[in-house]
Amino acid sequence: MNNIKVGVITASDRASAGIYEDISGMAIQDTMKDYLTSEFEIVYRCIPDVQQTIEETLIELCDKEQCALVVTTGGTGPAVRDVTPEATEAVCEKMMPGFGELMRQVSLQYVPTAILSRQTAGIRGQSLIINLPGKPKSIRECLDAVFPAVPYCIDLIEGPYIETDETVIKAFRPKAK
Amino acid sequence: MNNIKVGVITASDRASAGIYEDISGMAIQDTMKDYLTSEFEIVYRCIPDVQQTIEETLIELCDKEQCALVVTTGGTGPAVRDVTPEATEAVCEKMMPGFGELMRQVSLQYVPTAILSRQTAGIRGQSLIINLPGKPKSIRECLDAVFPAVPYCIDLIEGPYIETDETVIKAFRPKAK
Amino acid sequence: MNNIKVGVITASDRASAGIYEDISGMAIQDTMKDYLTSEFEIVYRCIPDVQQTIEETLIELCDKEQCALVVTTGGTGPAVRDVTPEATEAVCEKMMPGFGELMRQVSLQYVPTAILSRQTAGIRGQSLIINLPGKPKSIRECLDAVFPAVPYCIDLIEGPYIETDETVIKAFRPKAK
Numbered sequence: 001m002n003n004i005k006v007g008v009i010t011a012s013d014r015a016s017a018g019i020y021e022d023i024s025g026m027a028i029q030d031t032m033k034d035y036l037t038s039e040f041e042i043v044y045r046c047i048p049d050v051q052q053t054i055e056e057t058l059i060e061l062c063d064k065e066q067c068a069l070v071v072t073t074g075g076t077g078p079a080v081r082d083v084t085p086e087a088t089e090a091v092c093e094k095m096m097p098g099f100g101e102l103m104r105q106v107s108l109q110y111v112p113t114a115i116l117s118r119q120t121a122g123i124r125g126q127s128l129i130i131n132l133p134g135k136p137k138s139i140r141e142c143l144d145a146v147f148p149a150v151p152y153c154i155d156l157i158e159g160p161y162i163e164t165d166e167t168v169i170k171a172f173r174p175k176a177k
Numbered sequence: 178m179n180n181i182k183v184g185v186i187t188a189s190d191r192a193s194a195g196i197y198e199d200i201s202g203m204a205i206q207d208t209m210k211d212y213l214t215s216e217f218e219i220v221y222r223c224i225p226d227v228q229q230t231i232e233e234t235l236i237e238l239c240d241k242e243q244c245a246l247v248v249t250t251g252g253t254g255p256a257v258r259d260v261t262p263e264a265t266e267a268v269c270e271k272m273m274p275g276f277g278e279l280m281r282q283v284s285l286q287y288v289p290t291a292i293l294s295r296q297t298a299g300i301r302g303q304s305l306i307i308n309l310p311g312k313p314k315s316i317r318e319c320l321d322a323v324f325p326a327v328p329y330c331i332d333l334i335e336g337p338y339i340e341t342d343e344t345v346i347k348a349f350r351p352k353a354k
Numbered sequence: 355m356n357n358i359k360v361g362v363i364t365a366s367d368r369a370s371a372g373i374y375e376d377i378s379g380m381a382i383q384d385t386m387k388d389y390l391t392s393e394f395e396i397v398y399r400c401i402p403d404v405q406q407t408i409e410e411t412l413i414e415l416c417d418k419e420q421c422a423l424v425v426t427t428g429g430t431g432p433a434v435r436d437v438t439p440e441a442t443e444a445v446c447e448k449m450m451p452g453f454g455e456l457m458r459q460v461s462l463q464y465v466p467t468a469i470l471s472r473q474t475a476g477i478r479g480q481s482l483i484i485n486l487p488g489k490p491k492s493i494r495e496c497l498d499a500v501f502p503a504v505p506y507c508i509d510l511i512e513g514p515y516i517e518t519d520e521t522v523i524k525a526f527r528p529k530a531k
Contacts, residue, residue, distance in 0.1 A: 078334055094472065101274075102469050104279075105278075111351065115273070118275070123432050148467075152467050158434075255450060255482070255507050281455060282455075290502075290507075292450070292456050292503050295448065
Protein backbone atom coordinates (compact mmCIF):
# COMPACT_ATOMS: atom_id res chain seq x y z
CA MET A 1 0.00 0.00 0.00
CA ASN A 2 1.17 3.52 -0.54
CA ASN A 3 -1.90 5.42 0.51
CA ILE A 4 -0.55 7.31 3.52
CA LYS A 5 -2.86 8.13 6.41
CA VAL A 6 -1.80 10.02 9.53
CA GLY A 7 -4.10 9.86 12.54
CA VAL A 8 -4.34 12.84 14.87
CA ILE A 9 -6.10 12.36 18.20
CA THR A 10 -6.65 15.21 20.62
CA ALA A 11 -7.50 13.90 24.08
CA SER A 12 -9.07 16.84 25.91
CA ASP A 13 -12.27 17.10 27.92
CA ARG A 14 -12.56 20.81 27.17
CA ALA A 15 -11.65 20.78 23.47
CA SER A 16 -13.98 17.84 22.80
CA ALA A 17 -16.82 19.67 24.60
CA GLY A 18 -16.24 22.75 22.41
CA ILE A 19 -15.15 24.88 25.39
CA TYR A 20 -12.03 25.89 23.53
CA GLU A 21 -10.57 25.43 20.09
CA ASP A 22 -8.26 22.47 19.52
CA ILE A 23 -5.15 24.42 18.58
CA SER A 24 -2.93 21.44 19.51
CA GLY A 25 -4.55 19.12 16.99
CA MET A 26 -4.30 21.87 14.38
CA ALA A 27 -0.60 22.37 15.22
CA ILE A 28 0.11 18.69 14.51
CA GLN A 29 -1.72 18.84 11.18
CA ASP A 30 0.21 21.98 10.18
CA THR A 31 3.50 20.32 11.15
CA MET A 32 2.68 17.26 9.03
CA LYS A 33 1.96 19.53 6.04
CA ASP A 34 5.34 21.21 6.63
CA TYR A 35 7.20 17.91 6.91
CA LEU A 36 5.80 15.58 4.26
CA THR A 37 6.22 15.69 0.51
CA SER A 38 4.42 12.35 0.09
CA GLU A 39 0.70 12.79 -0.44
CA PHE A 40 -1.18 11.94 2.71
CA GLU A 41 -4.56 12.16 4.36
CA ILE A 42 -5.27 13.25 7.95
CA VAL A 43 -7.75 11.25 10.03
CA TYR A 44 -8.67 13.52 12.92
CA ARG A 45 -10.52 12.84 16.18
CA CYS A 46 -11.10 15.10 19.20
CA ILE A 47 -12.25 13.10 22.21
CA PRO A 48 -12.58 13.38 26.00
CA ASP A 49 -9.89 12.14 28.43
CA VAL A 50 -11.54 8.76 28.98
CA GLN A 51 -9.19 5.79 28.77
CA GLN A 52 -11.66 3.48 27.04
CA THR A 53 -12.53 6.13 24.45
CA ILE A 54 -8.87 6.80 23.74
CA GLU A 55 -8.19 3.07 23.37
CA GLU A 56 -11.14 2.59 21.01
CA THR A 57 -10.09 5.58 18.92
CA LEU A 58 -6.50 4.35 18.70
CA ILE A 59 -7.71 0.92 17.62
CA GLU A 60 -10.06 2.44 15.03
CA LEU A 61 -7.31 4.60 13.52
CA CYS A 62 -4.77 1.75 13.48
CA ASP A 63 -6.92 -1.21 12.44
CA LYS A 64 -9.83 0.22 10.48
CA GLU A 65 -8.36 3.43 9.05
CA GLN A 66 -4.92 1.82 8.69
CA CYS A 67 -3.02 4.95 9.63
CA ALA A 68 0.74 4.36 9.35
CA LEU A 69 1.28 6.95 12.06
CA VAL A 70 -1.08 7.98 14.84
CA VAL A 71 -0.13 11.03 16.87
CA THR A 72 -1.92 11.98 20.08
CA THR A 73 -1.89 15.23 22.02
CA GLY A 74 -3.01 15.74 25.59
CA GLY A 75 -3.46 13.57 28.64
CA THR A 76 0.19 12.78 29.40
CA GLY A 77 0.57 14.62 32.73
CA PRO A 78 0.15 13.36 36.31
CA ALA A 79 -3.46 14.51 36.84
CA VAL A 80 -6.24 12.02 37.45
CA ARG A 81 -7.77 12.60 33.97
CA ASP A 82 -4.39 12.15 32.22
CA VAL A 83 -4.58 8.61 30.86
CA THR A 84 -3.26 8.76 27.29
CA PRO A 85 -0.03 6.79 28.02
CA GLU A 86 -2.05 4.06 29.75
CA ALA A 87 -4.43 3.84 26.77
CA THR A 88 -1.46 3.70 24.40
CA GLU A 89 0.24 0.93 26.32
CA ALA A 90 -3.00 -1.04 26.49
CA VAL A 91 -3.39 -1.18 22.70
CA CYS A 92 0.27 -1.59 21.64
CA GLU A 93 2.09 -4.87 21.08
CA LYS A 94 5.49 -3.25 21.49
CA MET A 95 6.55 -0.17 23.43
CA MET A 96 9.24 2.18 22.10
CA PRO A 97 10.77 3.83 25.20
CA GLY A 98 13.31 5.83 23.19
CA PHE A 99 10.65 8.25 21.93
CA GLY A 100 9.51 9.39 25.37
CA GLU A 101 13.08 9.59 26.67
CA LEU A 102 14.19 11.83 23.80
CA MET A 103 11.08 14.03 23.89
CA ARG A 104 11.46 14.65 27.64
CA GLN A 105 15.15 15.38 27.18
CA VAL A 106 14.42 17.95 24.48
CA SER A 107 11.61 19.59 26.48
CA LEU A 108 13.90 19.77 29.52
CA GLN A 109 15.97 22.33 27.65
CA TYR A 110 12.97 24.67 27.92
CA VAL A 111 11.14 23.81 31.18
CA PRO A 112 12.08 21.71 34.24
CA THR A 113 8.49 20.43 34.37
CA ALA A 114 9.20 18.36 31.23
CA ILE A 115 9.80 15.40 33.56
CA LEU A 116 6.08 15.46 34.40
CA SER A 117 5.20 14.35 30.89
CA ARG A 118 4.64 10.60 30.72
CA GLN A 119 4.49 10.50 26.91
CA THR A 120 5.47 7.27 25.20
CA ALA A 121 5.23 5.52 21.83
CA GLY A 122 4.48 2.03 20.61
CA ILE A 123 3.58 -0.24 17.73
CA ARG A 124 0.15 -1.70 17.02
CA GLY A 125 0.19 -3.90 13.91
CA GLN A 126 1.50 -1.72 11.08
CA SER A 127 0.94 1.55 12.92
CA LEU A 128 3.31 3.67 15.00
CA ILE A 129 1.57 5.56 17.83
CA ILE A 130 3.33 8.58 19.38
CA ASN A 131 2.09 10.63 22.34
CA LEU A 132 2.90 14.32 22.18
CA PRO A 133 2.51 16.98 24.87
CA GLY A 134 -0.47 19.32 24.90
CA LYS A 135 1.08 22.69 24.08
CA PRO A 136 1.65 23.65 20.41
CA LYS A 137 5.18 24.92 21.05
CA SER A 138 6.19 21.68 22.81
CA ILE A 139 4.48 19.62 20.11
CA ARG A 140 6.73 21.07 17.44
CA GLU A 141 9.89 20.73 19.57
CA CYS A 142 9.10 17.07 20.24
CA LEU A 143 8.19 16.24 16.64
CA ASP A 144 11.34 17.93 15.36
CA ALA A 145 13.35 15.67 17.67
CA VAL A 146 11.78 12.30 16.89
CA PHE A 147 10.46 12.64 13.34
CA PRO A 148 13.81 11.93 11.60
CA ALA A 149 13.39 8.31 12.84
CA VAL A 150 9.69 7.96 11.96
CA PRO A 151 9.81 7.09 8.23
CA TYR A 152 12.37 4.32 8.79
CA CYS A 153 10.34 2.98 11.72
CA ILE A 154 7.32 2.78 9.43
CA ASP A 155 9.45 0.98 6.80
CA LEU A 156 10.40 -1.60 9.45
CA ILE A 157 6.79 -2.30 10.39
CA GLU A 158 5.95 -2.61 6.67
CA GLY A 159 3.95 0.56 6.34
CA PRO A 160 4.05 2.96 3.37
CA TYR A 161 7.23 4.72 2.20
CA ILE A 162 7.10 8.27 3.56
CA GLU A 163 9.14 11.12 2.09
CA THR A 164 9.87 14.43 3.79
CA ASP A 165 10.88 17.92 2.72
CA GLU A 166 14.57 17.80 3.59
CA THR A 167 14.77 21.56 3.99
CA VAL A 168 12.33 21.19 6.91
CA ILE A 169 13.08 17.75 8.40
CA LYS A 170 15.46 15.07 7.17
CA ALA A 171 14.30 11.46 7.40
CA PHE A 172 17.17 9.14 8.26
CA ARG A 173 17.31 5.69 6.65
CA PRO A 174 20.44 3.60 7.32
CA LYS A 175 22.22 2.21 4.26
CA ALA A 176 21.23 -1.34 3.30
CA LYS A 177 23.07 -3.80 5.55
CA MET B 178 -6.18 21.45 52.46
CA ASN B 179 -2.98 23.38 53.04
CA ASN B 180 -1.45 21.31 55.80
CA ILE B 181 1.71 20.08 54.09
CA LYS B 182 3.16 16.71 55.02
CA VAL B 183 6.29 15.21 53.51
CA GLY B 184 6.89 11.49 54.02
CA VAL B 185 10.45 10.19 54.31
CA ILE B 186 10.99 6.44 54.13
CA THR B 187 14.41 4.87 54.59
CA ALA B 188 14.44 1.29 53.31
CA SER B 189 17.48 -0.32 54.87
CA ASP B 190 17.89 -3.60 56.72
CA ARG B 191 20.87 -2.26 58.66
CA ALA B 192 19.57 1.20 59.52
CA SER B 193 16.19 -0.21 60.63
CA ALA B 194 17.99 -2.74 62.86
CA GLY B 195 19.98 0.07 64.48
CA ILE B 196 23.31 -1.24 63.08
CA TYR B 197 24.07 2.18 61.72
CA GLU B 198 22.59 5.63 61.83
CA ASP B 199 20.16 6.62 59.09
CA ILE B 200 22.15 9.51 57.66
CA SER B 201 20.28 9.25 54.34
CA GLY B 202 16.88 9.85 55.90
CA MET B 203 18.36 12.77 57.84
CA ALA B 204 19.87 14.20 54.63
CA ILE B 205 16.43 14.26 52.99
CA GLN B 206 14.88 16.01 55.98
CA ASP B 207 17.67 18.61 56.00
CA THR B 208 17.21 19.19 52.27
CA MET B 209 13.47 19.74 52.72
CA LYS B 210 14.19 22.31 55.44
CA ASP B 211 16.59 24.05 53.06
CA TYR B 212 14.10 24.04 50.19
CA LEU B 213 10.69 24.87 51.62
CA THR B 214 9.38 28.16 52.94
CA SER B 215 5.88 26.73 53.38
CA GLU B 216 5.31 25.27 56.81
CA PHE B 217 5.45 21.50 56.66
CA GLU B 218 5.63 18.41 58.80
CA ILE B 219 7.90 15.38 58.23
CA VAL B 220 6.44 11.89 58.63
CA TYR B 221 9.43 9.60 58.97
CA ARG B 222 9.76 5.81 58.80
CA CYS B 223 12.88 3.61 58.82
CA ILE B 224 12.04 0.06 57.72
CA PRO B 225 13.73 -3.11 56.44
CA ASP B 226 14.11 -3.93 52.72
CA VAL B 227 10.98 -6.07 52.57
CA GLN B 228 8.69 -5.36 49.64
CA GLN B 229 5.46 -5.84 51.54
CA THR B 230 6.62 -3.58 54.38
CA ILE B 231 7.67 -0.87 51.94
CA GLU B 232 4.30 -1.11 50.15
CA GLU B 233 2.36 -0.89 53.42
CA THR B 234 4.41 2.08 54.58
CA LEU B 235 3.93 3.90 51.26
CA ILE B 236 0.17 3.29 51.46
CA GLU B 237 0.05 4.49 55.08
CA LEU B 238 1.94 7.71 54.27
CA CYS B 239 -0.15 8.43 51.16
CA ASP B 240 -3.63 7.40 52.26
CA LYS B 241 -3.70 7.77 56.03
CA GLU B 242 -1.11 10.49 56.66
CA GLN B 243 -2.02 12.24 53.38
CA CYS B 244 1.55 13.25 52.59
CA ALA B 245 1.64 15.35 49.39
CA LEU B 246 5.15 14.07 48.74
CA VAL B 247 6.71 10.79 49.85
CA VAL B 248 10.44 10.40 49.31
CA THR B 249 12.22 7.06 49.74
CA THR B 250 15.91 6.30 50.07
CA GLY B 251 17.56 2.92 49.64
CA GLY B 252 16.76 -0.31 47.87
CA THR B 253 17.04 0.86 44.25
CA GLY B 254 20.06 -1.20 43.17
CA PRO B 255 20.29 -4.62 41.49
CA ALA B 256 20.82 -6.71 44.65
CA VAL B 257 18.30 -9.30 45.76
CA ARG B 258 17.15 -7.16 48.73
CA ASP B 259 16.71 -4.05 46.55
CA VAL B 260 12.94 -3.89 45.99
CA THR B 261 11.93 -0.26 46.51
CA PRO B 262 11.08 0.41 42.82
CA GLU B 263 8.92 -2.73 42.71
CA ALA B 264 7.08 -1.65 45.89
CA THR B 265 6.60 1.84 44.41
CA GLU B 266 5.22 0.52 41.14
CA ALA B 267 2.88 -1.83 43.01
CA VAL B 268 1.18 1.00 44.93
CA CYS B 269 1.10 3.72 42.24
CA GLU B 270 -1.70 4.36 39.77
CA LYS B 271 0.57 6.26 37.40
CA MET B 272 4.29 5.99 36.82
CA MET B 273 6.42 9.07 36.07
CA PRO B 274 9.41 7.78 34.07
CA GLY B 275 10.91 11.25 33.60
CA PHE B 276 12.06 11.42 37.22
CA GLY B 277 14.22 8.29 37.09
CA GLU B 278 15.62 9.21 33.67
CA LEU B 279 16.71 12.66 34.85
CA MET B 280 18.12 11.45 38.17
CA ARG B 281 20.22 8.77 36.46
CA GLN B 282 21.42 11.29 33.90
CA VAL B 283 22.52 13.70 36.63
CA SER B 284 24.23 10.98 38.68
CA LEU B 285 26.04 9.77 35.54
CA GLN B 286 28.00 13.02 35.60
CA TYR B 287 29.61 11.75 38.81
CA VAL B 288 29.78 7.94 38.57
CA PRO B 289 29.30 5.45 35.69
CA THR B 290 27.50 3.11 38.11
CA ALA B 291 24.53 5.54 38.12
CA ILE B 292 22.92 3.26 35.51
CA LEU B 293 22.57 0.59 38.23
CA SER B 294 20.01 2.71 40.06
CA ARG B 295 16.48 1.65 39.21
CA GLN B 296 14.85 4.62 40.96
CA THR B 297 11.45 5.75 39.69
CA ALA B 298 8.50 7.94 40.71
CA GLY B 299 4.75 7.69 40.56
CA ILE B 300 1.39 8.98 41.71
CA ARG B 301 -0.87 7.38 44.29
CA GLY B 302 -4.06 9.40 44.80
CA GLN B 303 -2.96 12.90 45.76
CA SER B 304 0.59 11.89 46.63
CA LEU B 305 3.77 11.99 44.57
CA ILE B 306 6.25 9.23 45.46
CA ILE B 307 9.92 9.64 44.47
CA ASN B 308 12.67 7.07 44.97
CA LEU B 309 16.09 8.52 45.75
CA PRO B 310 19.46 6.76 45.89
CA GLY B 311 21.00 5.69 49.20
CA LYS B 312 23.99 8.01 49.50
CA PRO B 313 23.51 11.51 51.00
CA LYS B 314 25.60 13.18 48.28
CA SER B 315 23.60 11.53 45.49
CA ILE B 316 20.33 12.30 47.30
CA ARG B 317 21.04 16.03 47.15
CA GLU B 318 22.18 15.90 43.51
CA CYS B 319 19.01 14.07 42.52
CA LEU B 320 16.66 16.29 44.52
CA ASP B 321 18.29 19.44 43.11
CA ALA B 322 17.57 18.10 39.61
CA VAL B 323 13.93 17.07 40.00
CA PHE B 324 12.56 19.33 42.74
CA PRO B 325 11.88 22.36 40.49
CA ALA B 326 9.06 20.27 38.96
CA VAL B 327 7.67 18.91 42.25
CA PRO B 328 5.43 21.79 43.46
CA TYR B 329 3.66 22.04 40.07
CA CYS B 330 3.24 18.27 39.96
CA ILE B 331 1.55 18.43 43.36
CA ASP B 332 -0.69 21.28 42.09
CA LEU B 333 -1.76 19.02 39.21
CA ILE B 334 -2.74 16.16 41.52
CA GLU B 335 -4.65 18.65 43.68
CA GLY B 336 -2.32 18.59 46.66
CA PRO B 337 -1.34 21.63 48.75
CA TYR B 338 0.41 24.69 47.30
CA ILE B 339 4.11 24.39 48.13
CA GLU B 340 6.48 27.34 48.16
CA THR B 341 10.26 27.16 48.05
CA ASP B 342 13.17 29.39 48.98
CA GLU B 343 14.12 30.63 45.53
CA THR B 344 17.69 31.33 46.58
CA VAL B 345 18.05 27.57 47.18
CA ILE B 346 15.69 25.94 44.65
CA LYS B 347 13.27 27.58 42.25
CA ALA B 348 9.89 25.91 41.75
CA PHE B 349 8.72 26.20 38.16
CA ARG B 350 5.01 26.76 37.45
CA PRO B 351 4.03 27.38 33.82
CA LYS B 352 1.91 30.47 33.15
CA ALA B 353 -1.86 29.80 33.05
CA LYS B 354 -2.82 28.45 29.62
CA MET C 355 32.77 -19.16 42.62
CA ASN C 356 35.31 -17.43 40.47
CA ASN C 357 34.83 -19.33 37.24
CA ILE C 358 33.65 -16.54 34.94
CA LYS C 359 31.28 -17.34 32.11
CA VAL C 360 29.93 -14.78 29.64
CA GLY C 361 26.92 -15.79 27.56
CA VAL C 362 26.55 -14.42 24.03
CA ILE C 363 23.21 -14.88 22.27
CA THR C 364 22.65 -13.81 18.70
CA ALA C 365 18.94 -13.61 17.91
CA SER C 366 18.71 -13.63 14.14
CA ASP C 367 16.58 -15.69 11.78
CA ARG C 368 19.13 -15.34 8.99
CA ALA C 369 22.31 -15.90 10.97
CA SER C 370 20.84 -18.95 12.72
CA ALA C 371 19.79 -20.40 9.34
CA GLY C 372 23.35 -19.94 8.05
CA ILE C 373 22.27 -17.36 5.44
CA TYR C 374 24.96 -15.03 6.67
CA GLU C 375 27.80 -15.10 9.11
CA ASP C 376 27.12 -13.95 12.66
CA ILE C 377 29.54 -11.02 12.72
CA SER C 378 27.63 -9.40 15.62
CA GLY C 379 28.12 -12.35 17.94
CA MET C 380 31.80 -12.42 16.94
CA ALA C 381 32.11 -8.68 17.63
CA ILE C 382 30.85 -9.18 21.19
CA GLN C 383 33.31 -12.02 21.80
CA ASP C 384 36.19 -9.91 20.47
CA THR C 385 35.15 -7.01 22.68
CA MET C 386 35.08 -9.24 25.76
CA LYS C 387 38.62 -10.45 24.93
CA ASP C 388 39.70 -6.80 24.64
CA TYR C 389 38.06 -5.81 27.93
CA LEU C 390 38.72 -8.60 30.42
CA THR C 391 41.94 -9.58 32.13
CA SER C 392 40.16 -12.15 34.28
CA GLU C 393 40.08 -15.58 32.71
CA PHE C 394 36.66 -16.28 31.27
CA GLU C 395 34.77 -18.67 29.06
CA ILE C 396 32.28 -17.71 26.33
CA VAL C 397 29.01 -19.66 26.07
CA TYR C 398 27.68 -18.87 22.62
CA ARG C 399 24.26 -19.47 21.02
CA CYS C 400 22.89 -18.36 17.65
CA ILE C 401 19.12 -18.74 17.51
CA PRO C 402 16.09 -17.57 15.50
CA ASP C 403 13.94 -14.56 16.50
CA VAL C 404 11.37 -16.63 18.35
CA GLN C 405 10.41 -15.31 21.77
CA GLN C 406 10.11 -18.71 23.41
CA THR C 407 13.48 -19.83 22.05
CA ILE C 408 15.14 -16.65 23.27
CA GLU C 409 13.58 -17.07 26.71
CA GLU C 410 14.68 -20.70 26.97
CA THR C 411 18.20 -19.83 25.88
CA LEU C 412 18.42 -16.96 28.39
CA ILE C 413 17.24 -19.28 31.16
CA GLU C 414 19.72 -21.98 30.13
CA LEU C 415 22.66 -19.55 30.11
CA CYS C 416 21.66 -17.98 33.45
CA ASP C 417 20.50 -20.99 35.45
CA LYS C 418 22.32 -23.99 34.00
CA GLU C 419 25.50 -22.45 32.60
CA GLN C 420 25.61 -19.86 35.42
CA CYS C 421 26.89 -17.06 33.22
CA ALA C 422 27.54 -13.92 35.30
CA LEU C 423 26.82 -11.82 32.24
CA VAL C 424 24.61 -12.67 29.25
CA VAL C 425 24.75 -10.33 26.29
CA THR C 426 22.29 -10.54 23.41
CA THR C 427 22.45 -9.00 19.96
CA GLY C 428 19.57 -8.56 17.54
CA GLY C 429 15.82 -8.35 17.80
CA THR C 430 15.49 -4.98 19.55
CA GLY C 431 13.82 -2.98 16.76
CA PRO C 432 10.12 -2.33 16.06
CA ALA C 433 9.60 -5.09 13.46
CA VAL C 434 7.22 -7.96 14.10
CA ARG C 435 10.08 -10.47 14.54
CA ASP C 436 11.94 -8.21 17.01
CA VAL C 437 11.11 -9.73 20.40
CA THR C 438 14.37 -9.83 22.35
CA PRO C 439 13.35 -7.14 24.91
CA GLU C 440 10.07 -8.95 25.57
CA ALA C 441 11.93 -12.25 26.10
CA THR C 442 14.39 -10.49 28.42
CA GLU C 443 11.65 -8.90 30.50
CA ALA C 444 9.83 -12.22 30.73
CA VAL C 445 12.78 -14.02 32.35
CA CYS C 446 14.15 -11.22 34.58
CA GLU C 447 13.21 -10.57 38.20
CA LYS C 448 14.43 -6.98 38.05
CA MET C 449 14.68 -4.58 35.14
CA MET C 450 17.56 -2.09 34.86
CA PRO C 451 16.20 0.82 32.79
CA GLY C 452 19.42 2.83 33.06
CA PHE C 453 21.22 0.57 30.60
CA GLY C 454 18.78 1.08 27.72
CA GLU C 455 18.54 4.81 28.41
CA LEU C 456 22.31 5.28 28.27
CA MET C 457 22.82 3.05 25.23
CA ARG C 458 20.14 4.92 23.25
CA GLN C 459 21.62 8.24 24.30
CA VAL C 460 25.09 7.21 23.12
CA SER C 461 23.77 5.81 19.82
CA LEU C 462 21.82 9.03 19.24
CA GLN C 463 25.14 10.81 18.82
CA TYR C 464 25.57 8.77 15.63
CA VAL C 465 22.09 8.14 14.18
CA PRO C 466 18.64 9.61 14.91
CA THR C 467 17.14 6.13 14.48
CA ALA C 468 18.74 5.12 17.80
CA ILE C 469 15.35 5.81 19.42
CA LEU C 470 13.97 2.79 17.53
CA SER C 471 16.09 0.44 19.62
CA ARG C 472 14.10 -1.02 22.48
CA GLN C 473 17.14 -2.59 24.18
CA THR C 474 17.00 -3.11 27.93
CA ALA C 475 18.79 -5.00 30.71
CA GLY C 476 17.78 -6.95 33.76
CA ILE C 477 18.73 -9.37 36.50
CA ARG C 478 17.88 -13.06 36.65
CA GLY C 479 19.25 -14.70 39.79
CA GLN C 480 23.00 -14.05 39.76
CA SER C 481 23.13 -13.09 36.08
CA LEU C 482 23.03 -9.68 34.42
CA ILE C 483 21.37 -9.75 30.97
CA ILE C 484 22.07 -6.88 28.55
CA ASN C 485 20.49 -6.41 25.12
CA LEU C 486 22.77 -4.87 22.50
CA PRO C 487 21.91 -3.59 19.04
CA GLY C 488 22.55 -5.71 15.94
CA LYS C 489 25.33 -3.81 14.19
CA PRO C 490 28.97 -4.43 15.23
CA LYS C 491 29.82 -0.71 15.31
CA SER C 492 26.84 0.09 17.57
CA ILE C 493 27.60 -2.94 19.74
CA ARG C 494 31.02 -1.55 20.61
CA GLU C 495 29.71 1.98 21.21
CA CYS C 496 27.05 0.64 23.57
CA LEU C 497 29.37 -1.71 25.45
CA ASP C 498 31.97 1.05 25.89
CA ALA C 499 29.24 3.18 27.51
CA VAL C 500 27.76 0.67 29.95
CA PHE C 501 30.60 -1.75 30.71
CA PRO C 502 32.30 0.44 33.35
CA ALA C 503 29.27 -0.34 35.57
CA VAL C 504 29.07 -4.06 34.78
CA PRO C 505 31.70 -5.55 37.16
CA TYR C 506 30.25 -3.70 40.17
CA CYS C 507 26.73 -4.75 39.18
CA ILE C 508 27.91 -8.37 39.14
CA ASP C 509 29.52 -7.86 42.58
CA LEU C 510 26.15 -6.63 43.88
CA ILE C 511 24.30 -9.71 42.62
CA GLU C 512 27.02 -11.91 44.17
CA GLY C 513 28.60 -13.07 40.95
CA PRO C 514 32.35 -13.50 40.35
CA TYR C 515 34.87 -10.66 40.68
CA ILE C 516 35.64 -9.42 37.16
CA GLU C 517 38.76 -7.46 36.30
CA THR C 518 39.30 -5.39 33.17
CA ASP C 519 42.23 -4.05 31.20
CA GLU C 520 42.16 -0.43 32.38
CA THR C 521 43.90 0.78 29.25
CA VAL C 522 40.83 -0.41 27.31
CA ILE C 523 37.91 -0.02 29.75
CA LYS C 524 37.96 1.02 33.38
CA ALA C 525 35.61 -0.79 35.76
CA PHE C 526 34.22 1.55 38.40
CA ARG C 527 33.71 0.28 41.94
CA PRO C 528 32.66 2.84 44.56
CA LYS C 529 34.75 2.97 47.73
CA ALA C 530 33.38 0.91 50.63
CA LYS C 531 30.62 2.84 52.38
